[in-house]
Amino acid sequence: MKFFLDTAHLDHIREAVRWGIVDGATTNPTLVSKTGREPRDLYAEICGIVPGPVSLECLATEADAIVAEAKQLATIADNVVVKVPLIREGLIAVKQLAALGIKTNVTAVCSPLQALLAAKCGATYVSPFVGRWDWMGQVGMDMVRQIKTIYNNYGFSTEIIVASVRLPLHVLESALAGADIATIPMDVMEQLYNHPMTDVILTQFNNDWAKVPGK
Ligand code: E4P
Numbered sequence: 001m002k003f004f005l006d007t008a009h010l011d012h013i014r015e016a017v018r019w020g021i022v023d024g025a026t027t028n029p030t031l032v033s034k035t036g037r038e039p040r041d042l043y044a045e046i047c048g049i050v051p052g053p054v055s056l057e058c059l060a061t062e063a064d065a066i067v068a069e070a071k072q073l074a075t076i077a078d079n080v081v082v083k084v085p086l087i088r089e090g091l092i093a094v095k096q097l098a099a100l101g102i103k104t105n106v107t108a109v110c111s112p113l114q115a116l117l118a119a120k121c122g123a124t125y126v127s128p129f130v131g132r133w134d135w136m137g138q139v140g141m142d143m144v145r146q147i148k149t150i151y152n153n154y155g156f157s158t159e160i161i162v163a164s165v166r167l168p169l170h171v172l173e174s175a176l177a178g179a180d181i182a183t184i185p186m187d188v189m190e191q192l193y194n195h196p197m198t199d200v201i202l203t204q205f206n207n208d209w210a211k212v213p214g215k
């Protein structure tokens with residue numbers, strides 16, 4: 001499974017890329033607003049650091065305007081993927097962008113049927129918002145499993161990005177469900193390395209090593 005970093009924070013991106021586990025990145029308007037940066041410059045910097053696809057979100061809501069905005073975003077760098085909202089006009093735009101060879105990530109997906117529509121329109125990626133489903137008292141990962149089954153049934157090549165990841169369990173369940181990608185916030189990415197038993201083991205080894213003569 002590929003790991004994307006779900007952030008627009010440049011220091012976090014640089015640090016996680018250094019760890020060697022980042023395959024791409026996703027941004028959204030909320031994440032960009034937290035940086036206080038002008039988007040186009042910020043996007044160019046992110047695309048220069050990330051060794052893989054970087055999703056940049058369209059804000060237009062009418063198909064022709066989405067296509068126009070997507071074309072602009074795609075000029076920023078070769079690794080840009082345009083994030084398009086899961087609305088009817090968005091999917092009309094996705095079909096046109098697929099014909100133009102512009103990669104898309106259909107975002108804010110909240111049902112398996114929406115993911116089926118996105119795949120039929122030629123989306124490169126689809127992003128089911130798992131954490132937000134959990135907030136509604138539903139099992140978010142059920143949506144991912146159903147999308148996976150639908151895509152397998154019909155041989156769609158659209159890749160599933162598990163989005164709205166809130167905790168390491170979401171990453172584990174994404175991998176078990178066969179998701180192509182999980183897009184992970186920095187705090188969750190850091191937690192993936194940690195286990196209290198690992199700390200206990202290493203402390204014991206270090207303490208015992210201190211007793212070894214002539215080392
Ligand atoms: C994915 O591409 C989105 O940026 C992200 O996961 C949004 O989820 P959230 O707003 O629920 O955190």
